[in-house]
Amino acid sequence: MMSGSDKGAFYITTPIYYVNDKPHIGHAYTTLACDVLARFKRLDGFDVNFLTGTDEHGQKVESSAEKAGIDPQLFTDRVSQNFRDLTQICNYSNDDFIRTTEERHKIACQKLWKVLEDKGYIYLGSYAGWYAVRDEAFYTETELTKSADGKFIAPTGAEVEWVEEPSYFFKLSAFEEPLLKLYEEQPDFIGPDSRRNEVISFVKGGLRDLSVSRTTFKWGVSVPGNDEHIMYVWLDALTNYLTAVGYPDEGTAAYKKFWPADLHMVGKDIVRFHAVYWPAFLMAADLPLPKRIFAHGWWTNEGQKISKSLGNTIDPLALIEQFGLDQVRYFMLREVPFGKDGDYSTRAMISRVNGDLANDIGNLAQRVLSMVFKNCDGKIPDHGAFTAEDQELLAKAGGLLEKMRNDFDKQSFHRGLESVWEVISLANKYVDEQAPWTLRKTDPPRMGTVLYVLCEVIRQIAVLLQPVMPQSMEKMLDQLSLSVDQRGFQTLGIPLVSGTEISKPEGIFPRYVEEE
Template identity: 50%
Template sequence: MKKFYVTTPIYYVNSEPHIGSAYTTIVADIVARYKRMMGYDVFFLTGTDEHGQKVMQSAELKGISPKEFADELSNKFRVLWEEMGITNDYFVRTTDEQHEKTVQKIVKKLKDNGDIYKGKYEGNYCISCESFFNDDEVILKDGKKLCPDCGKELKWVEEENYFFKLSKYNDALLKLYEENPEFVEPEFRKNEMLSLLKKGLNDISITRTTFNWGIPVPDDPKHVVYVWVDALINYISAIGYEESEKFKKYWPADVHFIGKEINRFHSLIWPAILMAANIELPKKIFAHGWLTVNGEKISKSKGNAVDPRILMNAYGKDAIRYYLLRDITFGRDGDFSEDNLITRYNADLANDLSNLVHRTLSMLDKYFDGIILEPDKIEKVDDELHTLIEKNSKKYFEFMDKYQFTHALEALWEIIRFSNKYIDLTEPWKLGKDESKKDRLSTVMYNLADSIRNISILVSPIMPETSEKILKKLNYNKDHINFENIKNGGLHTGVKISRGEPVFQRLDMEKWEKVIKTNNEIKEEKNNENVIELIEINDFKKVQLKVAKVITAEPIPKSKKLLKLMLNDGSKENRQILAGISKFYKPEDLIGKNIIIVANLKPAKLMGQISNGMLLAAKNGDDLTILTTDKNIEPGSIIS
């Protein structure tokens, strides 16, 4: 069996996953599913990059160890990929023992070969990007040197380092690019790397001594391996370099999918390290563009670092996967526009695909009690449909093999659109009224159902859940998803279909609420928070405010915010309320205080406990103060 090894970059645990980091993972998953459908033995790798100064500093700010910090963030990536239905075969972490041993083995091999030497590094260092920059690369602003990638201020660093002789492999890399013109794609990304090669590469620093959160260099543990060199080696450590059967079976990788910002590391440094270690090179590096959201760069401060769960809960996993590949040309920068997503959802998924399936199965129900009959009377239009399916299936395969996903989906949608047109051309509703044309009607319905079967297989790598739903309606299961089953006339007869509900329902734009807010919408919401809405006296009278004395106060187990208060509010029985004030008050400081509560608030259940009311407090910045009375007053006194 043919093998295929596909990887994503391993994601740095300095921030939580968002739709941008999910993009590469979704693409790799689609390729893995496609290759499995095509009969390949696939190994699909993803994971997290967990060493470096930035992780160490973030952990210190949280008051936890770097390993604890990395464990928490790495798990968020792992759980999200599971929830998204990503079919990776392994999840590698750079803190894995196997990975650390492999990194040390490679570094030792390079040292033994004379490709690593000790020297002193002086240069502009960006802690955020974990990268050094030459003076001609930095941005000068207000007398400060800024990082050309992230814009943060650079730090001048002088330290003893080990260096890798990258310059030694300049000519070998040029030869690689000349002899393998498709080694780096898209072509314009390859040309960027060729430009750097023609200028000449400098040796690079591959260790650090100013912090210790990293993999120690063999025989010189005060040095830790530079996070980017450490990270690159995951592609071989995860499959058991160097003697394991898995490594022998799957290496070299068929494709590394990466973002364009890390192209230099993967397309120049990584192959040079492999050359130095006498390891076969990967077959292809594919560096895609950046994803923006509604025209803006993804960032927490802009509020558009969207959790993919939010999108998938609103539109479904398959709709997001389809949109990312249909509307964004893979390799170039692309924009995730929710408006465009909705347009695609209604036009392509609801109107074209779902409508085709539901119309066809409804007519099968109506005319043949849901039973698929043998085709009988063939006409020219049937041959047109069959020819188009054959031609476009071939185009689909060619485009998928080249990672031209937008073109592949366009080829598939030509089949869907012509199948819808085939209904209009054959007019089954007229054939159904004439008993003498039942043989022609059975042929038309067979061809439509068979077309849908082919479509469901072709669409399966991109929309796996949708594919299985459609196949189930035709009385197939996911075992039918195989390229050998993509052919005209492959539909079983004599079986009963299950129409069910439409696969996609149109979104009603008058009622639909978008889940991504633009900057203007966020600003408008904030402005609305400052607008005071005037109320009538009768509105105020609906709220019953009472004085209550705190009798006991204690924390709620497993809650970081809530305290449980037992109050004397003048009634026969004490009242229990829960309040999120543990950050501001210790339980013992509250006992005996007279506080103000909303007494007629509907009870709520929090952390398994009932809260029967709410206390009043005022917030000033990050501080919070409970409202109390300035004189001793009887509990239960009404505030009016």
């Protein structure tokens, strides 16, 4: 894929995925959004660093490994591999894959701890409170509800237990004002607005010092100078974003180029850790803050909340097998406004595959390129002067990059795609109105111009859709005989050369036919 660095660096991260289970639709969704943005930025001339990986420490992993009767490291090796496999199968273009069990990460965590301790932000005390093993998080009494059988339940639905143990604390309370000032001065620091408001309200409710170590289990990064304590999994996990660019060595080329991160993409359930704890740790360590944190919504399945107990989790690999990889990639970013909750339904998927892909863009490319192949000696035709209709369609296609840039920079992927489909729809309408099959008999030069305009519009659309559907758009650009160096966004303004031979067009988006 084309990559340039004339526009500077762009560092984007997924959350690191917790390895106590196999990958599901939520993991695929977050990484897909990052992949699309990373590919978009590369094509737009940025030097991109796209990071994903796995979070492998904590009590949950220790007990899952125990249950499986294997060593925690062996357990995490196996499960982490599932996430690495997912990146291959879904065609993600990540530049690095980090695991929190790596030595480079342990060094970074212990260094950050020492810095926080030396600056007086970490102290030893003792902790007593409600803890949810599933969430690796502490909750106050006011946040809990009681289940029918008298157990206390966290807002996430996880059971909590009362924990008392010695613990190191981070002076989170010292950061209430600095954090509120940050949110006010940088309104784009957290997106979307609903999450921003939620975080502001949480911080305004008052911040208490955060317990940052545990002594009741051993699977984690040990606290420097006190092996009895293991670092709280979130302090360990969040540090991965620094580890991957070379921290604690702030002199490395990667650190200088890529830190601070441009975007941390997360699910809405972990926005608090990223938008409250993480900037507070960084402020305390005098390190630059990331530029933006964006939290997307959750999927439901055919209107039902997804849960293991209901057995309705969505396996991304099964979806890909059924509908095709690029079809699933497109559906996930087009169906739901990114940032809101969305519902997966087979009907909606089939409608996108057959409507948007097979009928709209697939049919447009297939019929136009077939006409060129058949009626223009298999070459991009010559064109005469452009009419007002020709110019209008070309201008609409020419304006897409700017629209997509603006939408993608706000993580509004569905909007960017809507704009492209408006142009596809106009192009289909233009074919019907201009009727090149009739012009073939009545006005062959005009037919050439009409087909030229359409080929040019298809080229622009295919170049712009590469980040979302890389394999399909590669095929479409191959059919137009465009070389690899003619596929970056900087080439959008360079029109097709008449006389270029094209290959025999083949359908790219087959219709999905339901089995009887």
